[in-house]
Structures are given as structure tokens and as C-alpha cells.
Amino acid sequence: MRLVLGALVVFATFTWEHATAQSAAQGQVYPVRPVRLVVPFPAGGPTDVLARVLGQHMSEKWEQSVVIENRPGAGSAVAAAAVARADPDGYTLLMAMDTTLVMNPLAMKTITYKAEDFAPISLAASNTSILVVPANGAKTVEELIAKGRANPGKLNYGAGIITTRLGAFLFSKLAGIKAVSVPYNGSAEVVRALLDGSIDYAVDGIAPHLPHIRDGKLRALAKLDSKPIESLPDLEPLDKLAKMPELADISTWVGVVAPVGAPRNVIERVREAVVQATNNAEIRRKMAPLGITVTNSTPEEFAALIKSESKRWEPVVRESGFAN
Secondary structure, three states, X not given: OHHHHHHHHHHHHHHHHHHHHHHHHHHOOOOOOOEEEEEOOOOOOHHHHHHHHHHHHHHHHHOOOEEEEEOOOHHHHHHHHHHHOOOXXXXXXXXXXXXXXXXXXXXXXXXXXXXXXXXXXXXXXXXXXXXXXXXXXXXXXXXXXXHHHHOOOOOEEXXXXXXXXXXXXXXXXXXXXXXXXXXXXXXXXXXXXXXXXXXXXXXXXXXXXXXXHHOOOEEEEEEOOOOOXXXXXXXXXXXXXXXXXXXXXXXXXXXXXXXXXXXXXXXXXXXXXXXXXXXOHHHHHHHHHHOEEEOOOOHHHXXXXXXXXXXXXXXXXXHHOOOO
16 A cells, blocks of 8 residues: 555656646747758858848847758758758748749659648748849840840840749740740859850849949849839839830749748747848848848738749749759
């Protein structure tokens, strides 16, 4: 009887301590340890700059370290696959682009993740795409189109990610230009190709090209949406210049996601930090010269955008032949 009573006391003590510890853990406010924010591109690019700004804000708000981890490769697929396999506890987050969540699943048959492997938290920014050429290239959109039509198969265009590659493909198709698509590993390679004359034009984000546009080595011919660009205030929309309504709203976007299954309270905590950061006037001022418009959304709005963009781009991917 004493042995039985002793065992019951030990069991009761263990159960109480376990329940108390579990209750304490549940009462802790996320995060209680460092958070990894994975960036699918090298350090120094627009997505990395934005991630570091957000990470600093989150760290200050939470009084907890936010570690930026750069994992470039395969147009963001390497980082996305790694985060998709991570524990869905909210301590591994991903800066996911349209390329990550829309284009890669549509165009890359070999990727090991799908959009449904992630829980959308909030959009963070959009980046206006521009049509850019070498300084000694076409001086206007009309001149580029005329040159392309007069020289079928002779012009080359470059892109660093599938999103901008599809933008350039769509422009070429609508303009009646038969041009050769040259894929590159990121915008830095696209810039070099434009500078050395390897390609005749590109559709890309503003930031990598801006220094060379300012020093006269590259020329921006048009932007692919109607948003004002602080660093290029006089640049006209391509839709207005060439009457291509299909190109009236093409921009890249980026948001924060977690592995699917992340607790709702964690998602709300991260979203709250993103919203506060993206509503900060100083952060908006810092990103504007890069052509980046900071924004935010609800998880539901973010999920709806992923769905609508997939529907929009699926026939373009199929027609382009870029799927592999």
C-alpha cells in the first residue's frame, strides 16, 4: 500500500509539474528565441534590403533577435524548399516573391514544394518593373518596336527571374517582335549583359539598374504600371506609350510567409510587426528611391493574390514555353 501511495504521489507530482510547465510555455509570448528570416537571393539586392529593414523592426519590437539568412539559388526555389520543410512553429519565415509562390510552381516541374506548403502572413512590398536598354540602344519604345519588327530573330532580351522573363516575353509578343530570350541568374547578370551589349533590352526591377541609368550607361524606356517612381519621376507607363493594356500592371511583389501549419497567434504576431514596419514613414522613405512601394495585407488578401496571379500567368507560362 505504501508503494502504491508513493507511486501515486510521484505520478501526481510529475503530472502537476508537466501541466504547469506546459501552461507556462503556452503563456509565453512569441518569440521566445531568435527567429530566422530566410531571403532567397544574395545579400545586397532589394529583397535583402527590405528583409533587413523588416528584421530590424521586428527585433526591436519583440526584443528578440531576427537573423537574416540568405539562401539564393534556382530563382528562389532553394530557399522555399528549405522553409517548406521547416518546423511550422514560426521560428523560420520566408521572404517569398511572386516568383516563389506563383511562377516557380507554374514553370518548374522539378521543384519540391508548392504554394500550399506556406501560410501567407502579409505582403510587404511591390517593385515596379521597367523596360530598360543600353545607352546606345533604342531611344524610345516605338524605336525599339520598329527595330525588332525590322530584324526578326535578331534581338535578344534578358531576365533574372521567371516573372520578369515573362514580362519581357509578353511585351515582345504584343509588340510583334520575334526576339530571343536569354535567362540569367539574377538581375546583376542582366545589368552586365545590358552594359556589354549582349542583350538589347530587359524587363526588370528598378534598383539594380538605377545607378547605371543615372550615369547614362543604361536607359529606361517605360514602366510597366502606373505607380509613381520617385527616382524616375518622368518615366511613362508602357500601356500609355504603346497601348498595351495587358502590360498596365506588371510588378514584382514580396511578402512574408511561414510553413503551413504555423499557429494563428504566431501569424498574427508576425503580421502585426510587418504592418507596423510598412506603415513607418521612415521605412517608406528609405525604400522609395529603389522603386519599392512598401505595403501590407491580411493573410486572406495575400492568399487571394497568390490565387489570382496564378490564374493570370498560367496561360502565359504555357504559351511561352519556359516551363521545364
